[in-house]
Amino acid sequence: GAGxxxxxxxxxxxxxxxxxxxxxxxxGHTALYWYRQSLGQGxxxxxxxxxxxxxxxxxxxxxxxxxERTGGSVSTLTIQRTQQEDSAVYLCASSLAARPNNQPQHFxxxxxxxxx
Amino acid sequence: DQQVKQNSPSLSVQEGRISILNCDYTNSxxxxxxxxxxxxxxxxxxxxxxxxxKDKNEDGRFTVFLNKSAKHLSLHIVPxxxxxxxxxFCAASxxxxxxxxxxxxxxxxxxxxxx
Numbered sequence: 001g002a003g004x005x006x007x008x009x010x011x012x013x014x015x016x017x018x019x020x021x022x023x024x025x026x027x028g029h030t031a032l033y034w035y036r037q038s039l040g041q042g043x044x045x046x047x048x049x050x051x052x053x054x055x056x057x058x059x060x061x062x063x064x065x066x067x068e069r070t071g072g073s074v075s076t077l078t079i080q081r082t083q084q085e086d087s088a089v090y091l092c093a094s095s096l097a098a099r100p101n102n103q104p105q106h107f108x109x110x111x112x113x114x115x116x
Numbered sequence: 117d118q119q120v121k122q123n124s125p126s127l128s129v130q131e132g133r134i135s136i137l138n139c140d141y142t143n144s145x146x147x148x149x150x151x152x153x154x155x156x157x158x159x160x161x162x163x164x165x166x167x168x169x170k171d172k173n174e175d176g177r178f179t180v181f182l183n184k185s186a187k188h189l190s191l192h193i194v195p196x197x198x199x200x201x202x203x204x205f206c207a208a209s210x211x212x213x214x215x216x217x218x219x220x221x222x223x224x225x226x227x228x229x230x231x
Contacts, residue, residue, distance in 0.1 A: 004159070026134070031217075033218060033219075035219075035221075036128075040223075042205065042221040042222055042224065043154040043160070043205070043207075043219070043221040044221075045218035045219065045220070048217075048218055051126075058216070059218065091159055091160070093159075102148050102165065102167055103149055104162040104165055105150075105219060106162060107152075107159035107160045107161070107162075108159050109157070109158050109159045109209065110159050
């Protein structure tokens, strides 16, 4: 498809388990972002990748969270030793380039993560 | 501290009338602003954006106005249609020398367009 693709769409796991969330950005988009939306909250920035540059990890809430982007395309967000407060919708977005071209970010439908 | 605020959690408008959604921000470093529409169980869909060098941007039924001195922007939808019923998020991005242009989002306004 032409849009940002995320998998799985839903994930239920037990507290303490590790999870991996996947994002396929729009072809040709060099910038990739991860956000999360907790219940009743706005979207919260997690991490940003731009080409081969070092990622901006300033939004990651703890060292249990990590992400990588292989070959400048697909990205994986990993949460280790999950906690109940990690339950949220995790959204991935991509854009043609970072600023200053003012390119909008386009979002996938997200992964709904539930920690039991 | 919320840097992007949407003070109206919900708004109801009659079909055919104008919908006005408002957004305030506090961070003077923000210089690119966007509106997204979100349906349940879907990701946000980009609607329209505006750079701080402009005060108005129009795309079909959607117009965004920016008042930099008041740190306020608004989205006008004219005429409103039942299919516009969704949650609308205001988002802002700073110019950053470090190169990261993450969006800061408001909490959203749920628009209901009544047929």
